[in-house]
Amino acid sequence: MDVHVIDADGLTKHTPDELPALLTRADAVVWVDIPLCETQHADVLTRVFGFAELAVRGCVERNHISQGHLYDDHLFTVLHAPELGRGGHVHYVELDQFVGPNYVVTVHGPLNPVVDRAVAQIDTDHVLARIKAGTLHPRTPMALSAAIVSAMIRREIDLVAKLARESGRLEQQVTDEDHDDDPEALLEQLFEVGHQLLAIRTIVTHSAETYRNLARRGTRLAEADAGLVVDLADRFDMVRSMAEGQREFVHGVIEFFQTRTSTHLAVAAQELADTSAKQNDQMQRITAWVAIIAVPTAVTGWFGQNVPYPGYGTTAGFVASTVIIVVAALALYVLFRWKRWL
Structure with a gap:
């Protein structure tokens, strides 16, 4: 004190x-x-x-x-x-x-x-x-x-x-x-x-x-x-x-x-969404082309087996397989265009 x-x-x-x-x-x-x-x-x-x-x-x-x-x-x-x-x-x-x-x-x-x-x-x-x-x-x-x-x-x-x-x-x-x-x-x-x-x-x-x-x-x-x-x-x-x-x-x-x-987060999220949309569109296109290309692979692979089939070893068989490839590929192309994948 x-x-x-x-x-x-x-x-x-x-x-x-x-x-x-x-x-x-x-x-x-x-x-x-x-x-x-x-x-x-x-x-x-x-x-x-x-x-x-x-x-x-x-x-x-x-x-x-x-x-x-x-x-x-x-x-x-x-x-x-x-x-x-x-x-x-x-x-x-x-x-x-x-x-x-x-x-x-x-x-x-x-x-x-x-x-x-x-x-x-x-x-x-x-x-x-x-x-x-x-x-x-x-x-x-x-x-x-x-x-x-x-x-x-x-x-x-x-x-x-x-x-x-x-x-x-x-x-x-x-x-x-x-x-x-x-x-x-x-x-x-x-x-x-x-x-x-x-x-x-x-x-x-x-x-x-x-x-x-x-x-x-x-x-x-x-x-x-x-x-x-x-x-x-x-x-x-x-x-x-x-x-x-x-x-x-x-x-x-x-x-x-x-x-x-x-x-900034909202802009980044929008940019990410746009990027994802572009990637999805690209994946659709890639998937469509892969499907189209898979047709001739499948046909030639099937007909290329060592198994006789109608037209085997003849010109008619070659023409038939070619027609099948073209028709199937065109059908897939038209389908994918209709779905706007292409």
């Missing part, structure tokens, strides 16, 4: 034992950052801050959707930031916040073991570094909270931009027919990018609705704080539109790829 105080002199670090005294100060913003909420931390949240048991439980357990609750003297939010994993999977990195009259408590929720713990603190570390460098000096708890959420939003925008570059690269491969790629692998990559954009859109949609709901119900918020809440909701909506637009682009690329592939 890290305890910081932001006042007119800048940022100073304190111990958790000093919290009760620090929370009495009206001239400073007390920032408590908890990397992972364990039993001793939950006890501090309940005993020192007096937070509701349900909210504290939400810090200990993993939450799968964003949410916001407005209490009498503070508000509680649950947000998620996307982190790309393997195979198109998107991890939900949780950040819980309590924003009170003179304090902000940030709690980094439970993480999937495959996600580096440092990923959960990217945004809070970024804000802390800016405060230390003197480029940021939040004067109210809501301003500090908004700075942290703004860092999260900028990271989401960068992630959408990264996926936009990747989808553009894949689109070039799809439109380049000379590019030697595995179609199945290319389509799999497109599906992964589309799924990642869908996950980001879902995350920011929930976040936008959380702040939009707080703005509708936050009649007890100061005017400046209410303006920050509305601004954050609008910025989350902007990221949602960006992710949705890029996802539609990816779907368009997938549809183009599938349509072009289907067209």
Whole structure:
């Protein structure tokens, strides 16, 4: 648990034992950052801050959707930031916040073991570094909270931009027919990018609705704080539109790829059918001629046996066999022409 105080002199670090005294100060913003909420931390949240048991439980357990609750003297939010994993999977990195009259408590929720713990603190570390460098000096708890959420939003925008570059690269491969790629692998990559954009859109949609709901119900918020809440909701909506637009682009690329592939398959199938028809026609012609040629072979083969038959060894027998060959061949020719085999 890290305890910081932001006042007119800048940022100073304190111990958790000093919290009760620090929370009495009206001239400073007390920032408590908890990397992972364990039993001793939950006890501090309940005993020192007096937070509701349900909210504290939400810090200990993993939450799968964003949410916001407005209490009498503070508000509680649950947000998620996307982190790309393997195979198109998107991890939900949780950040819980309590924003009170003179304090902000940030709690980094439970993480999937495959996600580096440092990923959960990217945004809070970024804000802390800016405060230390003197480029940021939040004067109210809501301003500090908004700075942290703004860092999260900028990271989401960068992630959408990264996926936009990747989808553009894949689109070039799809439109380049000379590019030697595995179609199945290319389509799999497109599906992964589309799924990642869908996950980001879902995350920011929930976040936008959380702040939009707080703005509708936050009649007890100061005017400046209410303006920050509305601004954050609008910025989350902007990221949602960006992710949705890029996802539609990816779907368009997938549809183009599938349509072009289907067209190529249809053309190839038609060409194969035409080739098969030509081959069938040629086989019919070959079969017809083979049948015609088989007639003299059969007749001469029969009459060529060493078996006497009427006309054997005479001119009349030769003429008779010749007539039989010609008549049979002509009959077959006429038959095949009638069947349009010739």
